[in-house]
Amino acid sequence: MTTRSAHAKTPVRGDLFDSQCPTRQLLDRIGTKWTSMAVKVLAQAAPGELRFAELRRRIPGVSQKMLSVTLHSLVRDGLVVRRVEPTVPPRVHYRLTELGSSLELALAGLRTWAEDHMAEIDHANTIHDERDASSATG
Amino acid sequence: MTTRSAHAKTPVRGDLFDSQCPTRQLLDRIGTKWTSMAVKVLAQAAPGELRFAELRRRIPGVSQKMLSVTLHSLVRDGLVVRRVEPTVPPRVHYRLTELGSSLELALAGLRTWAEDHMAEIDHANTIHDERDASSATG
DNA sequence: CCGGATCCGGGGCGATACTG
DNA sequence: CAGTATCGCCCCGGATCCGG
Numbered sequence: 001m002t003t004r005s006a007h008a009k010t011p012v013r014g015d016l017f018d019s020q021c022p023t024r025q026l027l028d029r030i031g032t033k034w035t036s037m038a039v040k041v042l043a044q045a046a047p048g049e050l051r052f053a054e055l056r057r058r059i060p061g062v063s064q065k066m067l068s069v070t071l072h073s074l075v076r077d078g079l080v081v082r083r084v085e086p087t088v089p090p091r092v093h094y095r096l097t098e099l100g101s102s103l104e105l106a107l108a109g110l111r112t113w114a115e116d117h118m119a120e121i122d123h124a125n126t127i128h129d130e131r132d133a134s135s136a137t138g
Numbered sequence: 139m140t141t142r143s144a145h146a147k148t149p150v151r152g153d154l155f156d157s158q159c160p161t162r163q164l165l166d167r168i169g170t171k172w173t174s175m176a177v178k179v180l181a182q183a184a185p186g187e188l189r190f191a192e193l194r195r196r197i198p199g200v201s202q203k204m205l206s207v208t209l210h211s212l213v214r215d216g217l218v219v220r221r222v223e224p225t226v227p228p229r230v231h232y233r234l235t236e237l238g239s240s241l242e243l244a245l246a247g248l249r250t251w252a253e254d255h256m257a258e259i260d261h262a263n264t265i266h267d268e269r270d271a272s273s274a275t276g
Numbered sequence: 277c278c279g280g281a282t283c284c285g286g287g288g289c290g291a292t293a294c295t296g
Numbered sequence: 297c298a299g300t301a302t303c304g305c306c307c308c309g310g311a312t313c314c315g316g
Contacts, residue, residue, distance in 0.1 A: 021175070022249075022252035022253050022256035023174060023245070023248060023249045023252045023253075024171075024174070024175075025252070025256055025259075026248060026251070026252040026256060027165075027168065027169050027174060027248075028169075029259075030165060030169075031165050031166075031168075031169030032308075032309090033162075033308080033309070034309095036161055036162070036165060037159070037162075051277090051278095052277075052278055052279085053277070053278085063309080063310060063311080064278080064279070065279075065280085065281095065309080065310075065311085065312095066308090066309060066310075067279090068278075068279050068280080069279095069308095069309085072279090075266070076262065076263055076266045077259045077262055077263065078258060078259060078261070078262025078263075078265075078266075079259070079262075084278095087277095088277090088316085089277040089278075089316090090277065090278060090316085091277075091278090092277080092278060092279090099255060099258055099259070099262075102251070102255065103251065103255070105251075106247055106248055106250075106251035107161070109244055109247045109248075110161060110164060110165075110244055110247075110248065111160075111161045112244075113164070113240070113241065113243075113244035114160035114161045114163070114164040115160050115161075117237060117240065117241070118160035118163055118164060120216060120237055121163075121167075121215045121216060121217070121237070123216070124214065124215055124216025124217075124237075125214055125215060125216075127216075128213070128214045128216075170288075170289090171288075171289070172289095189297085189298090190297075190298055190299085191297065191298080201289080201290060201291075202298080202299075203289085203290075203291085203292095203299085203300080203301095204288090204289060204290075206298075206299055206300080207288095207289090210299095222298095226296085226297095227296090227297040227298075228296085228297065228298060228299095229297075229298090230297080230298060230299090
């Protein structure tokens with residue numbers, strides 16, 4: 001999340017090579033801690049809606065603040081729509097847009113890769129750390 | 139990233155729901171600023187190698203420090219191999235492993251999505267911000 | 277019930293300077 | 297040429313309080 005706020009920082013030298021890299025911008029979004037989780041949960045409920053508290057229940061560990069922030073980011077990005085029932089207390093519902101659903105498909109690809117290969121990465125980490133330890137000892 | 143260093147932080151309540159979420163761990167890796175760029179550049183050169191300075195040249199804006207950190211993370215994750223020619227001055231070469239190449243494939247999917255849809259996201263942002271502005275004015 | 281406001285800590289990331 | 301150490305900024309994200 002390094003270059004999120006669009007306004008506010010003009011680049012020093014005048015050309016943002018970042019704008020040529022939509023992948024960077026996408027990663028800045030789905031890289032935030034709760035975004036991918038929220039998208040996934042909403043996708044599981046699609047095309048139905050979920051209320052705030054229900055979302056919170058399905059995303060273990062998320063705080064109300066961060067869930068709120070995350071959802072509003074998604075709304076701002078056009079990936080989620082927010083529907084408020086003007087009751088008191090209010091009921092707020094969220095659902096994925098089609099754009100959001102298409103993102104979910106792309107994310108599913110990543111998840112598959114992650115499930116298939118994160119164990120290998122963990123293993124590589126272990127090997128690497130063992131080398132560190134042994135090289136420290138002798 | 140929030141939960142990178144594997145050792146060092148035991149969860150407060152005893153169960154890390156994060157470990158059930160390899161996607162989170164993957165995003166913690168490819169979400170770092172230069173990782174995906176480095177993987178892409180190395181993939182373009184694959185199965186050949188690239189030297190440190192050459193990588194730096196092909197990744198505009200990266201500092202030597204961050205490139206070094208990024209590459210070592212990739213090595214630790216088993217996505218990249220590092221080969222040193224014991225000359226003076228030393229020559230260090232990097233290339234993707236097969237695991238790294240398979241990650242590149244997954245990333246390519248994300249890139250495609252990003253190229254296809256980031257404009258829509260930008261547009262949604264614009265709309266959203268215009269609403270903000272107009273609701274502020276009246 | 278929903279979520280905004282504020283305070284605060286941690287860590288990614290950059291600039292600079294130094295080593296081999 | 298390649299890499300590390302130090303310093304500092306910035307901002308994500310958590311805790312808490314408050315408002316509608």
